[in-house]
Amino acid sequence: MTMERQVDRAPGRRARIRAFVAIGIFVALLAGLFVYQPDNLYLWIKALHIIAVMSWMAALLYMPRLFIYHTDAEPGSPQSETFKMMEQRLLKVIMNPAMMISWVLGLYLAWSVYGFQGGWLHAKLLFVVLLTGVHVLFSRAVRSFARDENTRSARYWRLMNEAPTVLMIAIVIMAVVKPF
Numbered sequence: 001m002t003m004e005r006q007v008d009r010a011p012g013r014r015a016r017i018r019a020f021v022a023i024g025i026f027v028a029l030l031a032g033l034f035v036y037q038p039d040n041l042y043l044w045i046k047a048l049h050i051i052a053v054m055s056w057m058a059a060l061l062y063m064p065r066l067f068i069y070h071t072d073a074e075p076g077s078p079q080s081e082t083f084k085m086m087e088q089r090l091l092k093v094i095m096n097p098a099m100m101i102s103w104v105l106g107l108y109l110a111w112s113v114y115g116f117q118g119g120w121l122h123a124k125l126l127f128v129v130l131l132t133g134v135h136v137l138f139s140r141a142v143r144s145f146a147r148d149e150n151t152r153s154a155r156y157w158r159l160m161n162e163a164p165t166v167l168m169i170a171i172v173i174m175a176v177v178k179p180f
Contacts, residue, residue, distance in 0.1 A: 012049075013087060019093040026101065042113060049105035056098035058169055059090055060131070063138045064161035066090070068154045071138065075148040087142045099135055124174035131167045134160075 026048070033044050070083035106128065114121050137160070144150050173179070 012085065014091065015089055016079070016092055019097065023101075025095050036071050042109075045109060047104055049102065049109060052098050052101035052105060055094060056135075058166060059098060060094035060135060060164040061161070063087065063090055063095065063142075064157045067138075067150075067152070067157040070145055071150060071152070071154040071157060080148070084146050087145060088115050091139060095135065095138070100134065103132075110178060117169040119180040120174045120179065122172055123180075127167050127170045127174065131164060131171070133161050134167065 030045075032047065038044065064088050068081055070080065070087070073079040073083055108120055110116055110125070122164055141150065141152070
């Protein structure tokens with residue numbers, strides 16, 4: 001019975017609606033900030049950027065864990081179908097929107113505050129581009145798993161689980177320490 005609920009379309013539809021409402025509230029808050037133009041607009045944008053990045057990172061760290069477990073599930077089994085649904089929802093409801101918001105707000109901050117100047121900022125942007133590449137790799141893997149065509153081992157996905165962490169560390173150091 002539990003497996004049927006995980007792959008049923010109704011919970012997915014409700015999750016999608018909740019996600020769209022949350023994104024709508026987020027966008028409305030942003031629009032309100034730009035219309036109102038509070039003195040601390042920079043801090044608001046920075047806070048929203050951090051929230052989006054945290055959501056994106058949570059998804060990037062969780063997705064390979066799903067792949068590890070999915071790799072061990074027999075294709076076509078109820079477990080495999082459940083993992084397919086979980087991966088799709090994580091990608092479409094959390095990972096993609098969080099990445100887009102992170103990029104938009106990050107680029108806004110890079111332009112409005114720093115004028116795209118600074119070696120640390122260029123390095124940070126390079127690491128964010130690499131993190132986006134990891135995101136794309138995971139997105140392709142979701143499609144591969146959905147077609148029951150995964151060719152990667154659980155060991156590969158365990159190693160790939162480290163890529164977002166290493167890139168996140170580099171990004172945070174660039175943003176906070178600004179070493180050059």
